[in-house]
Amino acid sequence: MKPAWRSGNQIRLLINGDAFFPRVFDAIRQAKRSVVLETFILFYDNIGRELHAVLQATAARGVSVEVMVDAYGSPDLEGEFINTLTAAGVRFVLYDPGPRLLGVRTNVFRRLHRKIVTVDDEVAFVGGINYSAEHMIDYGPEAKQDYSVEVRGPVVDDIVAYTREAIGSQQKVSHWWSRHGRIRPDRPLPGEAQALFVWRDNDQHRDDIERHYLQMLREAKRQVIIANAYFFPGYRLLKEMRNAARRGVRVKLIVQGEPDMPIVKVGAELLYTWLVNAGVEIYEYIRRPLHAKIALQDSHWVTVGSSNLDPLSLSLNLEANLIFHDRAFNQQLTDHLTTLLKADCRRVDASDLPRRNLWQLSKNVVVFHFLRHFPAIAGWLPAHTPRLAEVDPPVQPELETQDRIDVDNGGVKP
CATH class of the missing domain: 3.30.870.10 (Endonuclease Chain A)
Structure with missing residues (x-):
């Protein structure tokens, strides 16, 4: 397919x-x-x-x-x-x-x-x-x-x-x-209700969702908003976010400020300095845990789906997203996220960034080498053919008729 x-x-x-x-x-x-x-x-x-x-x-x-x-x-x-x-x-x-x-x-x-x-x-x-x-x-x-x-x-x-x-x-x-x-x-024609169903599997569509994100960032002209719960993407996507910001696109990233798993924020924070210094605006959603996997570009491109921008979603799990080219839907989501940014998010500024020192530099080197090579590393992980276990209906006891009961009891009802 x-x-x-x-x-x-x-x-x-x-x-x-x-x-x-x-x-x-x-x-x-x-x-x-x-x-x-x-x-x-x-x-x-x-x-x-x-x-x-x-x-x-x-x-x-x-x-x-x-x-x-x-x-x-x-x-x-x-x-x-x-x-x-x-x-x-x-x-x-x-x-x-x-x-x-x-x-x-x-x-x-x-x-x-x-x-x-x-x-x-x-x-x-x-x-x-x-x-x-x-x-x-x-x-x-x-x-x-x-x-x-x-x-x-x-x-x-x-x-x-x-x-x-x-x-x-x-x-x-x-x-x-x-x-x-x-x-x-x-x-697809911008402004019409065009839709594309894309998925990630461990066979012929290993990076389809990521490729659409990369293409979206390369083609962006005015703005990109990405709201993603578990943000620790591959090196290519980070590079395209930086490139877009450096050529004048307003790139806004919304991540968890009140994460459901603390390690999520630790991972995202390791990327803050690299992105902020390139002009990417980072916002932490602080009202409650963010579980979003959505993004928009300019005035027509939108994606909504199950795929996070992290190693599990981009390299291992089975995911599915819908991508739309539709101005009205893009505007609806833009308005919603703009309100969310103003009411429920805190922008990460220079004072929030970790101080530059040898320890921080060492961590960044390890992180970026990991992100650069993770798709290859993922290939070493177990890649068995998954088993689908269909659950059989419960066995129904044979229902005896009243006549059978009567016969077995010599015609006398118990």
Whole structure:
């Protein structure tokens, strides 16, 4: 399957679980033919329980429902949770489960990190939001700031075909053009609702998402805004950010100021001096943990997806992003991020940068050599063929008729 630009799509930005979950759950409830859902994390909390109820009821109506969950990211799903789904007709697949070593999960590399839902081959959701209560604002100070998109139109065919191949589905794709009778151009034109579905795998599409980021930075003329939760990218991307800033593009980078994992901020801070000295504006989001994986360029380019700009996402995990060429959507996200920058971010200035000394220089040398060579290093890590473990429905006990009971008891009811 080869990625291609598709024209004539409708896009809806979904900010946080408060906007995302109602749209996804409602789409699944209204499904008539099929639902395919992939996610990294599915927790057994109030969000997970609501998703469970929606999937179970939809499958019970005879709709084809297929779910694939990463076994590392969702390690504690109870047997009853899965069994009640499979008993209702849900096809439930665990991505690459592995045994624990002394109670510790060891299969950390090359995870299924995508978050995709498709319904009836007509609507798709792609982004970074997992199925857990921590994506809801009322979760409190630890609630994650995150994004997804709902899309309708020709690009949905590509998403459906990809997810069904990934999950090993036997369902056939009902092509958009056969349903609506339109021919789809394959060249993007700024200002139109053009969409491109891109993914990262460990086969023929190892660096597709990164290449689109690099191209975007090279072609930027006025501004670039990148909001990314786990920012520790490869050397090439850092270099293109610096090059863009040096030729006059206003490059703004939003990273975590209140990280969910402290090591995340430590890694990003090692890059601050190198970027700030080249003119890149760095902002720390300080309201709560940032889980975003979004970016925009100038007046038309936007990407939303699951891919962080860190070694795991860029070199190991399975990821998926949507890229759009659409002025209205670009403006909507620009307005949102501009408000976010003013209200909830702190700009990193020269006084925040570490003092230049031998220790700092040594750390920077190690970091940049690591970033320069990480794709090659990643190739040494385990690259086994991942196993998809489909969960069989629970065995139903044979139900005896009352006549059989009566016979076995000599005609006397117990």
